[in-house]
Amino acid sequence: MTVLVTGGAGFIGSAFVRQALKDLPEARIVILDALTYAGNLSTLENELKNPRVQFYPGKIQDPTVVEGILKAEGVTHLVNFAAESHNDRAMLEVGSFIQTDVYGVYTLLEAARKFKLERLLHVSTDEVYGSIDTGHFTEASPIEPNTPYSASKAGGELQIRAAIKAHGTPALITRGGNTYGPYHFPEKLIPFFIVRLIDGKKVPVYGDGSQVREWIHCDDHAGGILHVLQHGQIGEAYNVGDKNERTNMEVVKILLEETGRDQNFIKSIPDPRRGAHDKRYSMTTDKLEALGWKPKKPFEESLRETVRWYKSNESWWRPLVQTEDYQRFIRAFYGPALGEDL
Ligand SMILES: NC(=O)c1ccc[n+]([C@@H]2O[C@H](COP(=O)([O-])OP(=O)(O)OC[C@H]3O[C@@H](n4cnc5c(N)ncnc54)[C@H](O)[C@@H]3O)[C@@H](O)[C@H]2O)c1
Structure with a gap:
């Protein structure tokens, strides 16, 4: 088994590489990553020393690169984590999202067909379902994305669905919940707030912080994906979640406690996502549980452990927040909402 992990230098992709090296002792792991601002080889420092791991820099939307790797490495399985993944960045510019999250997926599908891969697993998000006030999304729920990011992820997924139907491509989809844990680029709520609180800066909470998110640890998210790769049924989509719903404010309170800050470090700002900000995400995971898999990490304890990881791994994140791009x-x-608190 030779697994190509695209986007393997990112947050969840790198957790998957670590998990796959442990759980698939015979497998070779090939990583393709464009090393955008969100990709970081220092995240894979130990894994890259492993003789079973091979790294290639490059973009998934480049067919020459992708096909060259499939041929040279004899890839049998492909797991696609590569994406532009930040909702807020997509509010400013969405072209790069469409390039990677839609056109990139098309390129991988074409290559998978040409080289007759055994399995292609596409990593998607519960955000493709849109928002739900009560109850839970199942895999049969309609795809109704509200944000420019989730629309780009839905576009990629629909290409997968069409390739399964039209060409019999042996593909599967996972839709994961909001993910937290170590090695998370410090721009999304949890790592962004942690590094600001460590630095004694206020955290910008959208509105009253009552939006509900379902959180899963990156090791559990990666573990669920690996389980679906091995045991999922081709052509199917699987929710990967922890049924662990928290309001943003509940999460922020834990971060304040663990960093020793108080309520004065919260700054409520107008919601910059406007009508696109989903109120609540929630999904069932019965389908994945029926395959014999459940998440293991308890939320509050693992979130506190994550804060402690950022406190003791400044050398990983400090250079990232000092870049001009960041x-x-x-x-x-x-800037406009935080003013002098920026
Ligand atoms: N983070 C979450 O909460 C979450 C939740 C559900 C689903 N997902 C999905 O999981 C996947 C991984 O998310 P993440 O949080 O690890 O993202 P991330 O932004 O941390 O990592 C993305 C990785 O993809 C690479 N990349 C970007 N464009 C590329 C391209 N064109 N070609 C090759 N590599 C490219 C980046 O360099 C980076 O290493 C994404 O598909 C995302 O949509 C994320």
């Missing part, structure tokens, strides 16, 4: 994004997105 500073520019934070200024553009939060």
Whole structure:
């Protein structure tokens, strides 16, 4: 088994590489990653020393690169994590999302067909379902994305669905919940807030923080994906979640406690996503549980452990928040609302 992990230098992709090296002792792991601002080889420092791992820089939307790797490495399985993945960045610019999350998926599908891969697993998100006030999304729920990011992920998924139907491509989809844990680029709520609180800066909470998210640890998300790769039924989609719903404010309170900050570090700002900000995500995971898999990490304890990881791994994240690209994004997105608290 030779598994190509695209986007393997990112947050969940790198957790998957670690998990796959442990659980698939015979497998070779090939990583293709464009090393965008969100991709980081220092995340894979130990894994890259393993003789079973091979890294290639490059974009999934480049057929020459993708096909060259499939041929040279004899790839049998492909797991696609590569994506532009930040909702807020997609509010400012969505072209790069469509390039990677839609056109990139098409390129992988074409290559998978040409090289007759055994399995292609596409990593998607519960955000493709849109928002739900009560009850839970199942895999049969309609795809109704509300944000430019989730619409790009839905576009990629629909290409997968069509390839399964039209060409019999042996593909599967996972739709994961909001994910937290170590090695998370410090721009999404949890890592962004942690590094700001460590630095004694206020955290910008959209509105009253009553939006509900379902959180899953990156090791559990990666574990669920690996389980679906091995045991899922081709042509099917699987929700990967932890049924662990929290309001944003509940999460922020734990972060304040664990960093030793108080309520004065919260700054409520107008919601910059406007009507596109989904109120609640919630999904059932019965289909994945029926395959014999359940998440293991308890939320509150693992979130506190994540804060402690950021406290003791400044050398990983400090250089990331000092880049011009990062500073520019934070200024553009939060500057007007945060003002002197930026
Ligand atoms: N983070 C979450 O909460 C979450 C939840 C559900 C689903 N997902 C999905 O899981 C996947 C991984 O998310 P993540 O949080 O690890 O993202 P991430 O932004 O941390 O990592 C994405 C990785 O893809 C790479 N990449 C980007 N464009 C590329 C391209 N064109 N070609 C090759 N590589 C490219 C980046 O360099 C980076 O290493 C994404 O598909 C995302 O949509 C994420």
